[in-house]
Amino acid sequence: xxxxxxxxxxxxxxxxxxxxxxxxxxxxxxxxxxxxxxxxxxxxxxxxxxxxxxxxxxxxxxxxxxxxxxxxxxxxxxxxxxxxxxxxxxxxxxxxxxxxxxxxxxxxxxxxxxxxxxxxxxxxxxxxxxxxxxxxxxxxxxxxxxxxxxxxxxxxxxxxxxxxxxxxxxxxxxxxxxxxxxxxxxxxxxxxxxxxxxxxxxxxxxxxxxxxxxxxxxxxxxxxxxxxxxxxxxxxxxxxxxxxxxxxxxxxxxxxxxxxxxxxxxxxxxxxxxxxxxxxxxxxxxxxxxxxxxxxxxxxxxxxxxxxxxxxxxxxxxxxxxxxxxxxxxxxxxxxxxxxx
Amino acid sequence: xxxxxxxxxxxxxxxxxxxxxxxxxxxxxxxxxxxxxxxxxxxxxxxxxxxxxxxxxxxxxxxxxxxxxxxxxxxxxxxxxxxxxxxxxxxxxxxxxxxxxxxxxxxxxxxxxxxxxxxxxxxxxxxxxxxxxxxxxxxxxxxxxxxxxxxxxxxxxxxxxxxxxxxxxxxxxxxxxxxxxxxxxxxxxxxxxxxxxxxxxxxxxxxxxxxxxxxxxxxxxxxxxxxx
Numbered sequence: 123x124x125x126x127x128x129x130x131x132x133x134x135x136x137x138x139x140x141x142x143x144x145x146x147x148x149x150x151x152x153x154x155x156x157x158x159x160x161x162x163x164x165x166x167x168x169x170x171x172x173x174x175x176x177x178x179x180x181x182x183x184x185x186x187x188x189x190x191x192x193x194x195x196x197x198x199x200x201x202x203x204x205x206x207x208x209x210x211x212x213x214x215x216x217x218x219x220x221x222x223x224x225x226x227x228x229x230x231x232x233x234x235x236x237x238x239x240x241x242x243x244x245x246x247x248x249x250x251x252x253x254x255x256x257x258x259x260x261x262x263x264x265x266x267x268x269x270x271x272x273x274x275x276x277x278x279x280x281x282x283x284x285x286x287x288x289x290x291x292x293x294x295x296x297x298x299x300x301x302x303x304x305x306x307x308x309x310x311x312x313x314x315x316x317x318x319x320x321x322x323x324x325x326x327x328x329x330x331x332x333x334x335x336x337x338x339x340x341x342x343x344x345x346x347x348x349x350x351x352x353x354x355x356x357x358x359x360x361x362x363x364x365x366x367x368x369x370x371x372x373x374x375x376x377x378x379x380x381x382x383x384x385x386x387x388x389x390x391x392x393x394x395x396x397x398x399x400x401x402x403x404x405x406x407x408x409x410x411x412x413x414x415x416x417x418x419x420x421x422x423x424x425x426x427x428x429x430x431x432x433x434x435x436x437x438x439x440x441x442x443x444x445x446x447x448x449x450x451x452x453x454x455x456x457x458x459x460x461x462x463x
Numbered sequence: 464x465x466x467x468x469x470x471x472x473x474x475x476x477x478x479x480x481x482x483x484x485x486x487x488x489x490x491x492x493x494x495x496x497x498x499x500x501x502x503x504x505x506x507x508x509x510x511x512x513x514x515x516x517x518x519x520x521x522x523x524x525x526x527x528x529x530x531x532x533x534x535x536x537x538x539x540x541x542x543x544x545x546x547x548x549x550x551x552x553x554x555x556x557x558x559x560x561x562x563x564x565x566x567x568x569x570x571x572x573x574x575x576x577x578x579x580x581x582x583x584x585x586x587x588x589x590x591x592x593x594x595x596x597x598x599x600x601x602x603x604x605x606x607x608x609x610x611x612x613x614x615x616x617x618x619x620x621x622x623x624x625x626x627x628x629x630x631x632x633x634x635x636x637x638x639x640x641x642x643x644x645x646x647x648x649x650x651x652x653x654x655x656x657x658x659x660x661x662x663x664x665x666x667x668x669x670x671x672x673x674x675x676x677x678x679x680x681x682x683x684x685x686x687x688x689x690x691x
Contacts, residue, residue, distance in 0.1 A: 227657070249648055252647060252648055252651065252653075253645075253646055253647040253648040254647070
């Protein structure tokens with residue numbers, strides 16, 4: 123038996139950290155499979171395989187050792203985050219294209235893990251939503267999900283078994299329903315939100331999945347793998363911005379609760395803005411970064427043209443990270459708190 | 464003669480305006496969403512660079528040094544107006560597509576840069592050749608980028624060739640993908656930036672390979688030692 127110096131913590135390897143991040147996603151994934159069906163698992167599998175192949179090919183091209191970098195599992199984390207943000211019934215090639223962009227362009231072309239200024243999963247998502255808006259609407263209805271065989275058939279061949287309505291594969295998400303409902307006019311938010319699709323907290327089914335992400339995030343925080351500042355600031359930003367709009371005109375804007383439990387808000391707050399590479403790294407910077415991601419998410423969601431806005435908000439704030447970090451550097455212990463240039 | 468080869472090589476490859484000098488990128492990025500637009504803008508720019516090179520070099524000894532830039536811009540603007548009117552008259556449909564980017568050739572950095580850096584210091588024939596080669600170098604990049612984006616974005620090549628070549632152009636269009644294929648990103652501005660980045664990377668790759676081959680040929684012994 124070897125004796126360890128118990129006061130020295132074992133350094134966390136990248137793969138150990140990534141493994142815990144993947145584990146933290148499991149509750150949300152389980153709930154998502156429960157409500158959305160097997161399509162979620164297919165997306166995860168397609169994204170993982172594509173990510174590993176793309177990562178291996180790019181590492182080889184770049185002339186760096188392939189196996190150690192593949193084993194760090196960072197490509198799988200990117201693939202899972204992307205797959206979970208994508209619609210569960212999206213065509214197979216859609217997730218493949220998005221993952222290729224995430225790994226090849228957003229991650230490896232910038233120099234691989236640790237060098238990417240933009241969150242790769244969000245780049246992949248942005249490419250997909252900008253290029254294929256129609257296919258990105260393939261959110262099945264959690265109220266009447268297709269059976270597993272029909273989901274597989276739709277994902278791989280874009281056909282449906284006889285008797286299924288197209289509405290079962292591209293039912294509008296609560297965010298879409300609210301946006302189009304408000305554009306049509308005539309009804310205010312409280313009337314629109316009365317439908318079954320909105321559940322107790324604004325998103326039937328989706329609200330449980332969101333709580334799954336929250337549970338995973340809390341565990342990661344307890345494990346000291348993510349700081350509290352970024353997730354909390356992101357949620358606070360969402361609540362503050364949507365709350366301000368809601369208080370000003372409750373007939374036109376949905377409540378903060380609706381924004382918290384819809385789209386990718388909680389997934390982003392727990393797993394995406396906490397990316398240690400593309401996010402801010404100083405304590406105050408994390409508050410600014412997260413808060414502005416939250417504010418921008420609501421603003422782009424409410425006033426923009428796309429259904430969800432998390433990806434755009436994160437990418438815009440990624441650009442600002444070097445600037446934020448420069449002005450929020452904490453003073454080194456022992457130095458006088460002078461002004462930094 | 465050697466000097467002429469040097470000028471040609473600089474314009475087409477070594478100092479390529481689109482891939483190395485990165486001058487005049489606004490029209491390159493904006494107009495390269497298909498081959499025909501890219502070709503038309505490239506040729507219009509080439510015409511202007513060649514003519515402005517000639518004109519600037521022929522008056523360079525008469526122009527007071529202090530106010531040379533305003534005078535060069537007047538010359539270039541006059542030439543661009545000629546091109547603009549000619550395209551409006553003879554290639555009207557294409558003219559409507561290219562729109563503001565034809566008059567904007569006046570402010571294109573590459574035209575001004577060659578007038579200032581080359582034409583104002585060299586003989587008329589050399590300046591004319593330099594303008595022509597720089598224009599052709601830019602046209603090459605535009606065509607490559609246009610082909611890349613059109614192929615990735617719509618799966619066609621030379622769509623709308625009739626605007627440039629008349630009725631015969633209809634037969635030149637290549638459809639290389641199913642009719643409903645579309646990859647919007649390639650056609651939108653991000654596609655232009657990504658495509659140009661890939662082209663620059665490709666050029667650097669070719670240059671690096673060339674240098675490696677040259678180094679091996681010049682000194683095979685050291686190369687063999689350094690790579691056991």
